[in-house]
Amino acid sequence: MKIPISWIKQYIDYDISNEKVAELLTMAGTEVSAIQKIGENWDENIIVGKIIKIKKHPNADRLSLVEVDTSIEIINVVCGANNIQAGQKIALAKPGATLYNPYEKKISTLKKSKIRGIESNGMICSALELGYSEDHNGILVLDQSFETGKSLQSLLYDEIFDLDLTPNRSDCLSVIGIVREISAILNAQNINHKLLKQINFETTNSNTKYPGNKDFKVKIIDDECKRYTGLSINSFNVKESPFWIKDKLIKSGLRPISNMVDLTNFIMLEYGQPMHAFDITKIKSNKIEIKTNHSKQNFIALDQENRILKENMLMITDGENPIGLAGVIGGQNTEIDTKTSNIFLESASFDMSNIRQTSKNLNLSTDASYRFERGVPTQMTIHAIDRAIELIQEDKNQNINITGFWDEYSNLHKEQTKTVIFTNKRYKKIIGQDISFNDAKSIFESLGFQIINENKSEFSIELNVPFWRNDIDLEDDLIEEIARIIGYDNLDSSPMQYPLNNVPVDQSIKAKNDLRHTMRSMGYTEVINYPVVGKTEHTALKNNKQNDAVELKNPINQKKKYMRSNLRSGLIDNLSKNVKQYSDIESWKFFEMGRTYSTNIDNKFKLPSQDYSLGIIAFGNTENTNWSQQPTKIDFYVFKGYIEKIFSNLNIKFNLSKILENDFYTNQSANIIVKDQKVGSFGYINDNKLNELNAKISNVLYAEIFLEKLLIHQNINKKYKKTSAYPHAIRDLSFIMENKIYSNDIIDIINTNPLISDIKIIDVYDLKNENKKSITFRLSYQSFNETLSNEKIEESQNKTLKLLKQKLNIELRKQ
Numbered sequence: 001m002k003i004p005i006s007w008i009k010q011y012i013d014y015d016i017s018n019e020k021v022a023e024l025l026t027m028a029g030t031e032v033s034a035i036q037k038i039g040e041n042w043d044e045n046i047i048v049g050k051i052i053k054i055k056k057h058p059n060a061d062r063l064s065l066v067e068v069d070t071s072i073e074i075i076n077v078v079c080g081a082n083n084i085q086a087g088q089k090i091a092l093a094k095p096g097a098t099l100y101n102p103y104e105k106k107i108s109t110l111k112k113s114k115i116r117g118i119e120s121n122g123m124i125c126s127a128l129e130l131g132y133s134e135d136h137n138g139i140l141v142l143d144q145s146f147e148t149g150k151s152l153q154s155l156l157y158d159e160i161f162d163l164d165l166t167p168n169r170s171d172c173l174s175v176i177g178i179v180r181e182i183s184a185i186l187n188a189q190n191i192n193h194k195l196l197k198q199i200n201f202e203t204t205n206s207n208t209k210y211p212g213n214k215d216f217k218v219k220i221i222d223d224e225c226k227r228y229t230g231l232s233i234n235s236f237n238v239k240e241s242p243f244w245i246k247d248k249l250i251k252s253g254l255r256p257i258s259n260m261v262d263l264t265n266f267i268m269l270e271y272g273q274p275m276h277a278f279d280i281t282k283i284k285s286n287k288i289e290i291k292t293n294h295s296k297q298n299f300i301a302l303d304q305e306n307r308i309l310k311e312n313m314l315m316i317t318d319g320e321n322p323i324g325l326a327g328v329i330g331g332q333n334t335e336i337d338t339k340t341s342n343i344f345l346e347s348a349s350f351d352m353s354n355i356r357q358t359s360k361n362l363n364l365s366t367d368a369s370y371r372f373e374r375g376v377p378t379q380m381t382i383h384a385i386d387r388a389i390e391l392i393q394e395d396k397n398q399n400i401n402i403t404g405f406w407d408e409y410s411n412l413h414k415e416q417t418k419t420v421i422f423t424n425k426r427y428k429k430i431i432g433q434d435i436s437f438n439d440a441k442s443i444f445e446s447l448g449f450q451i452i453n454e455n456k457s458e459f460s461i462e463l464n465v466p467f468w469r470n471d472i473d474l475e476d477d478l479i480e481e482i483a484r485i486i487g488y489d490n491l492d493s494s495p496m497q498y499p500l501n502n503v504p505v506d507q508s509i510k511a512k513n514d515l516r517h518t519m520r521s522m523g524y525t526e527v528i529n530y531p532v533v534g535k536t537e538h539t540a541l542k543n544n545k546q547n548d549a550v551e552l553k554n555p556i557n558q559k560k561k562y563m564r565s566n567l568r569s570g571l572i573d574n575l576s577k578n579v580k581q582y583s584d585i586e587s588w589k590f591f592e593m594g595r596t597y598s599t600n601i602d603n604k605f606k607l608p609s610q611d612y613s614l615g616i617i618a619f620g621n622t623e624n625t626n627w628s629q630q631p632t633k634i635d636f637y638v639f640k641g642y643i644e645k646i647f648s649n650l651n652i653k654f655n656l657s658k659i660l661e662n663d664f665y666t667n668q669s670a671n672i673i674v675k676d677q678k679v680g681s682f683g684y685i686n687d688n689k690l691n692e693l694n695a696k697i698s699n700v701l702y703a704e705i706f707l708e709k710l711l712i713h714q715n716i717n718k719k720y721k722k723t724s725a726y727p728h729a730i731r732d733l734s735f736i737m738e739n740k741i742y743s744n745d746i747i748d749i750i751n752t753n754p755l756i757s758d759i760k761i762i763d764v765y766d767l768k769n770e771n772k773k774s775i776t777f778r779l780s781y782q783s784f785n786e787t788l789s790n791e792k793i794e795e796s797q798n799k800t801l802k803l804l805k806q807k808l809n810i811e812l813r814k815q
Contacts, residue, residue: 002036003175003269004251005159011179014186014193018159024185028484030172031164038132038251039157041098045110048146048155049092049124054084059116066124068092071149078120083138089146090139091125099129102136132156133250143243158251168471170374174272177468184446188439188485200448200466201383210385213404216280216344221291223410224314224351225326228290229381231345231389232280232404236260237397238340254367260336260343263391265367272468273347273376273384274368276316276324278334280344285318288344290326292354299325300332301364313358314350327355327372328364342403345388347381378415379467382407417464419452422478424459430479433492437461443485444478511650511711512593515614518649522642523623524589524616529570531595532560537569540692541664550597550608563597563608566704567615568664569693572685575617576695587631588619593707616642616682616703636668636684637761639701643672643682646705651715654679655744664689665702672705674713680705728757728782729793734813736767736774741808743775749803750779755796757782774813 005018014021022032049068057063057078066077066084070092077092084090093099095112110123123129128136130152146155163172171177176199186193210231218230241249241262249256252269256262264275293313299322300306309315309322316324316331323334327350336343355372359365392398422444428434437456444451444463453462465472472478483491516526538549542565555561564570574590592615602609618639621631632638647654656670659681669683682703690697735746747759756779763776781793804810 001163001165001173002251002253003161003163003178004248005161006251007175007248007270008161008179008182011175011197011199012183012193012195014182014191016186016191018161021182022161024189024487025161025163025178025181027487027489028181028185029166030169030178030181032161033164034162036160036162037157038160039130039153041107041131042151042153042157043097044151045094045097046099046125046130046152047092047094048142048148048150048152049090050148051084051086051088051090051124054086057116057118059118063116065118068122068124069148070094071147075121076119077122077124078115078118079124079139081124081126081139083141084124088139089142089144089148091130091142091152093123093125093129095122097123099123099125100131102126102128127250133255135250135255141243156247160251167374170371170376170470171272171468173371173374174268175270177272180446180448184443184485185487187446188443189487189490201379201468210402210405213406215286216404216406217287218406218408219287219289220408220410221289222314223412224292224354225290226349226351226410226413227378227381228288228349228406228408229347229385230288230404230406231347231385231402233343233345233392234341234401234403236341236343236392236400238336238338242395258336258338259395260340263388264345266391267384267387268367268371271380271384271387272371273380274327274371275384275388276330276346276368277336278323278330278344278346279336279340280342281340282334283318283323283344285320287319288323289317289319290348291315291317293322297322301325301329302332302335303329304332307362307364310361312354313361314354316346325358325362326350328358328362328369329366345385347384347388349376349378349381375470377467377470378409378413417467418473420463420465420472420475420478422461422463422475426475427479427482430476431483431491432494435482435486440482443482447481447485507714507716508707508711511714512612512707514649515646515707516593518646519591519616522589522645523587524591524618527571527574527590527592528594529567529574529592530560531564531597532557533562533564533569534560535562537693538562538565540689541566541568541572548599550599565598566596567592567594567613568702568704571615571617571702572690572693572695572700575619575700576690576693576697579619579697586621586624587634589617589634591616612707614680614703614705614707616705618642618701619697619699634701636701639682639703643703650710651718652710652713656742658742659683674710677709678706679710679713722784724757724782724784726783726785726787728780729788731779731781731793731797732762732776733779733797734763734774734776735804735810736772736813737808737810739766739771739773741810745808746775746777746804746810749807750777750800752803753796753800755781755783755788755793756800 018035022035025032047070049070051066052069052074053067055065057065063078063080064084066079067074068077093110095110097110098107099110101108112121124139126136126138127133127140130140132140165172172181180199183193183195183199213232216232218228220228238258238260241256241259245262245266246256249262249265254265260277264277268274293309293311293315297309298306299309314326315322316326322331324330350372352373352375355369359369359373392400422440424434437459440461441451448466450464451461452464532555549562549565552561571590571592575588579588595610596613598609600609618634620634622634622638623631625631652674655673657673659665659669659671662669664686665683666686669681671678672680672682680703685700685702687698690700743761750756750759758780760778761775762778765774767773781788801812
């Protein structure tokens with residue numbers, strides 16, 4: 001929205017620069033995106049001239065020879081405009097003036113030249129050539145009161161605020177609204193200024209100073225029209241508007257049309273209340289009904305476009321046919337023209353959502369609809385009518401008769417004044433500092449709030465919210481008003497004071513974030529999948545002994561209507577598609593942290609339970625091949641190392657157990673056990689399951705850890721072990737044992753030896769013919785007290801071997 005500062009200064013005078021005012025407005029939330037300067041480049045060569053005489057050009061039918069008075073001399077100018085008349089005050093550019101050339105589309109310097117053999121000593125300018133507006137249909141005709149010879153810059157130079165307003169501040173879509181903002185800011189920040197006109201309105205429900213008219217009816221049929229105020233005027237003379245109104249409209253970005261149309265646009269810009277004028281003689285039914293459309297019908301608007309009106313669009317009708325599209329645009333069938341003398345002037349308030357929907361459906365946005373979409377208060381309609389009559393009566397050539405007045409409300413209309421209480425206690429809690437009682441009162445009063453009750457001892461102020469502020473509902477809204485008017489930059493700056501442990505740390509969230517860091521450090525990429533799966537995925541990948549899946553009643557996709565019971569489907573799909581798409585990549589490692597769902601009912605919420613899980617999938621090499629080394633394959637033991645690192649970082653000890661009933665994993669798999677409770681599983685995925693899901697890959701490793709079961713065992717108090725100052729000694733031992741014996745059982749026995757500092761499995765060999773296996777362990781011996789001798793290591797090792805023989809019946813491999 002554009003507002004000329006000359007218009008603002010008719011309401012308020014201030015001593016600071018316009019740039020500073022723009023900055024203050026922007027910092028208060030009313031953004032001035034740019035300041036446009038009209039006439040900045042006009043120099044002493046562009047002046048006010050007066051046309052004395054017009055003659056035909058002897059060598060061109062479409063050109064005229066014009067004698068122009070500059071107050072110093074009479075000069076001859078060749079002009080091709082068709083709207084020139086003797087006696088007009090015009091903008092005269094003398095040679096040397098800098099103007100916009102609409103034909104070359106650039107700025108150029110005017111030179112004295114001969115046009116069709118006749119010398120032209122200047123140019124009579126159009127608004128476009130001056131950069132005053134986009135109008136190039138003839139010359140710019142100035143006000144007759146302008147002094148001949150006067151610099152045009154001294155008369156028409158202006159600066160324009162180009163405002164970008166948020167949708168909730170419909171009150172600022174007017175000159176008065178912006179002046180109110182400026183006044184409140186300058187007052188609160190003790191900047192010298194003076195209000196020249198009234199900027200706040202009293203609530204007016206109706207006006208009885210205008211006569212009624214029983215011969216013409218106005219009726220609201222549908223409640224999308226909240227209030228409809230109308231005034232009928234006879235003997236109105238439709239003509240060109242006075243220059244001062246046209247000047248304000250042009251600088252605000254609107255095109256002048258005629259005095260009545262310009263009047264309605266002027267009030268819309270000044271008060272924020274859109275208006276419309278009908279030729280009342282063209283309303284043959286002598287009535288206006290405001291109602292929604294119930295069937296498709298054609299409507300020709302003022303822009304000559306024929307549109308099809310849809311259902312529920314609010315219309316202004318003559319009882320049968322539309323004569324206007326409420327809040328958007330008028331109809332051609334009641335348009336004001338030069339023959340019009342009897343006028344019906346409309347000032348109304350419509351439902352925001354209806355106007356917005358109509359504007360959107362028709363792809364038609366107007367200055368009126370822009371305001372109605374954001375909210376025009378019902379109380380403003382009568383103020384706009386009063387202002388229209390005031391402006392008409394200022395024109396001494398108008399001698400009108402007011403023949404009727406109507407003021408109708410919808411059945412649902414309830415005009416209520418909102419009341420909100422402001423307290424310093426809440427203000428200090430939100431802003432962090434106090435405000436004086438008198439300062440708070442002053443700011444509220446400058447913004448138009450009415451104080452109805454105050455308690456200075458308790459610092460509370462009860463306020464009536466002005467009707468033009470539809471964005472104020474809560475005490476926090478009042479606090480925001482004070483803060484922005486004072487200026488956020490002017491609020492005290494102090495460190496935030498938090499009590500110790502003010503925000504408790506959620507250990508589960510911290511643990512999950514740590515897990516993400518751990519996974520990324522091992523080269524894994526996090527993925528996020530939709531929590532819905534199809535019937536095939538659920539059936540193929542559900543956990544053993546699992547209940548039926550949670551089925552959605554209203555799924556977005558009918559093919560995926562089950563909530564996932566585990567993370568398997570998404571991760572297998574991620575891996576399968578990526579391996580197929582990027583065959584040159586050798587290392588694939590993904591993980592996902594997300595919720596899984598089961599039909600078990602949660603005791604607390606009485607809803608299907610939701611559990612948080614970590615899913616891990618890996619395939620290929622540990623890393624991509626590079627010039628320095630060949631990577632190793634990700635096998636069961638490498639993958640187990642990843643699991644061990646996760647548990648080590650969480651400071652949780654775990655054991656492994658055999659998976660007894662299983663069709664998802666191969667035999668090379670294991671359950672993860674913490675304190676006799678299963679918290680997850682891992683292993684190679686059964687190729688049959690991958691085929692069921694159409695995944696053309698094999699040797700895929702997968703793990704799923706139930707985080708809510710796991711994290712309750714997390715030990716957040718990490719302890720640091722002292723390191724030995726003495727060297728360690730390494731011994732490799734290979735044992736032969738029955739296949740039913742687990743390596744963990746052996747490790748538990750070996751760990752009872754106090755000299756053992758570390759154990760690793762470095763080889764496993766399956767003796768298939770003997771139903772036995774061989775496992776090689778690498779043992780590290782180390783003491784905190786001395787350097788271990790071979791004799792002491794042998795003595796300690798023999799004790800361990802004897803214990804293994806007694807408990808597990810295993811012995812060293814002899815070859």
